[in-house]
Structure formats: C-alpha cells, structure tokens
Amino acid sequence: MTDEPIPSADADDRLAAAVAAAERGGAVALDSFRSALDVETKADGPMDAVTAVDRAVQERIFESVGDAYPDDAVVGEEGDALKTVPDTGAAWVVDPIDGTVNYAKGNRVWMTSIAVCRDGEPVAAANYAPATDDLYVAGSGDARRNGDPVTVGDTADPNALLVNPVFGVSASHRRELSKAVDTVCIEFGDVRRFGCAQAALSGVATGELDAVASTVELNAWDTAAGVHLIRRAGGRATDVHGDRWRPGSTGLIASNGEAHDALVDAFDPVE
Numbered sequence: 001m002t003d004e005p006i007p008s009a010d011a012d013d014r015l016a017a018a019v020a021a022a023e024r025g026g027a028v029a030l031d032s033f034r035s036a037l038d039v040e041t042k043a044d045g046p047m048d049a050v051t052a053v054d055r056a057v058q059e060r061i062f063e064s065v066g067d068a069y070p071d072d073a074v075v076g077e078e079g080d081a082l083k084t085v086p087d088t089g090a091a092w093v094v095d096p097i098d099g100t101v102n103y104a105k106g107n108r109v110w111m112t113s114i115a116v117c118r119d120g121e122p123v124a125a126a127n128y129a130p131a132t133d134d135l136y137v138a139g140s141g142d143a144r145r146n147g148d149p150v151t152v153g154d155t156a157d158p159n160a161l162l163v164n165p166v167f168g169v170s171a172s173h174r175r176e177l178s179k180a181v182d183t184v185c186i187e188f189g190d191v192r193r194f195g196c197a198q199a200a201l202s203g204v205a206t207g208e209l210d211a212v213a214s215t216v217e218l219n220a221w222d223t224a225a226g227v228h229l230i231r232r233a234g235g236r237a238t239d240v241h242g243d244r245w246r247p248g249s250t251g252l253i254a255s256n257g258e259a260h261d262a263l264v265d266a267f268d269p270v271e
C-alpha cells in the first residue's frame with residue numbers, strides 16, 4: 001500500500017493539544033453562529049467568503065497552539081499566516097471555519113479543523129463541528145467520532161458509491177467541477193456536496209459517504225485533517241493519478257478503499 005498513515009511518536013501528545021485548540025476555537029465560532037455578520041469575499045470570488053469570526057477563531061487557535069508548542073510552524077487559511085506545509089518538522093494546519101458560506105447562512109455544516117503534520121504528512125487530526133457537537137479525532141490509533149471508533153464503509157459497487165466533489169468554490173475551478181459532477185453521475189451512484197470539505201472527508205471516515213474527489217489541488221487546511229481521519233479509519237487517500245496524497249498533491253481521491261482504482265481511473269485526466 002502507498003497510503004498507510006505515517007507513524008509519529010509525538011502524534012498523540014499533539015493530538016490532545018489539537019483537540020483542546022479545536023474546541024476553544026469552535027466555541028468562539030459557535031458564540032456568533034446565526035447572528036448578523038458582515039460577510040466579505042476574498043480573491044476567488046463571491047463564494048470565497050470570510051468573516052471577522054473566521055479571523056477571531058484562527059487567532060484563538062494560534063494562541064492555544066503557540067502556548068503548547070511555540071517552536072512548531074503554524075499554517076492557517078486567514079490573513080498572512082503561512083499557507084503551505086513545510087517539508088520538515090512539525091506543523092499545524094488550521095481552518096478556523098471550513099464552510100464559511102454555510103456558517104454565514106445559518107446552515108450547521110461547518111467545521112473547525114486542525115491537522116498536525118510531521119515532515120509534510122498529516123499525523124494527527126481534530127475536526128470539530130460545533131453546531132452539531134460532533135468531534136472527529138485521530139492520532140496514531142483508531143479514528144473516533146465523539147469517542148467511539150469509526151471505520152470507512154464497505155460499498156464496493158461503483159454504481160452504488162456516494163461521491164462528494166469537494167472543490168469548485170473558485171470561479172477558475174467551475175469547469176473542472178462540472179466535469180467531475182458529470183463523471184459521478186455517469187460512472188458512480190450519486191453526488192453529494194456539503195460546502196465543507198472537512199465534513200465530507202469526516203463522512204468518508206465514518207462510512208456516511210464512500211468517496212471525496214477533487215481534480216484540482218486543494219489547500220492543506222481543507223484536506224490534511226480529513227485525509228488522516230480516513231487513513232486511520234481504514235480508507236485510502238491518493239492524488240488524482242493514484243499516488244500517495246500529501247499536502248500539495250494534484251487533486252485528491254479519498255475513499256473507503258473498495259473501489260479506489262475505479263475512482264482514480266474515472267477522475268485521472270491522463271487516459
């Protein structure tokens with residue numbers, strides 16, 4: 001296998017700090033959920049939203065991580081934080097609110113996501129959905145939801161797979177998204193889209209979904225934690241060509257593993 005989780009001796013210490021930081025940050029976000037918010041748009045167009053709450057949550061998480069591990073690198077979606085995961089050392093990858101459009105509209109599908117990476121690979125993950133109080137975590141052991149172990153599903157028939165194309169907020173990704181949705185409709189069971197990549201990836205880890213697909217590079221904060229959860233839940237995560245996924249890879253196919261090659265064949269642009 002090319003997509004086993006990387007063992008890391010310090011993953012479990014940092015996992016405890018990741019959970020604490022996700023809960024602290026998530027509580028800040030929950031305080032303002034379903035209140036009147038000013039929604040600003042970022043470089044990628046009107047679906048690329050940010051609010052003052054996203055920035056406040058990121059700040060809270062950075063404080064929490066900085067207190068516990070002051071020498072670690074910290075990557076974050078908002079502001080001028082580092083945007084890529086360093087190839088060496090320990091790094092924290094933070095999406096303060098994944099699903100800001102949902103959050104701002106009062107939809108409960110959004111998550112505060114934190115991954116810990118070691119030498120560029122995710123080794124621990126905490127995805128917290130404050131509005132539903134669901135917490136998904138994995139360090140060096142089982143993936144867990146609210147303390148209970150979870151595993152990926154066992155659907156193997158391509159025609160029965162629920163596939164979530166998780167990209168396409170940027171205007172520049174719309175054509176690729178449309179092709180990916182077409183591929184799902186023609187070659188697999190049905191399409192799901194949540195507006196929160198970490199919710200989709202967490203859903204693959206628990207068997208609620210069978211696969212997540214992107215044919216374009218995604219940001220580390222939208223992917224790293226969920227990929228680690230899926231690997232620890234028994235699934236697979238590769239790039240669009242079927243090679244081991246890591247932050248910076250081209251595309252992402254993350255699945256229950258049962259029909260992974262069929263998914264890669266269908267989405268890989270190289271025939």
Ligand SMILES: O=P(O)(O)OC[C@H]1O[C@](O)(COP(=O)(O)O)[C@@H](O)[C@@H]1O
Binds near residue numbers: 219
């Ligand atoms: O195609 P793009 O522009 O990379 O956007 C896709 C990303 O946007 C999101 O749906 C929303 O992310 P944010 O709410 O954190 O901005 C992610 O979950 C998803 O990965």
Ligand SMILES: [Mg+2]
Binds near residue numbers: 097
């Ligand atoms: Mg975000």
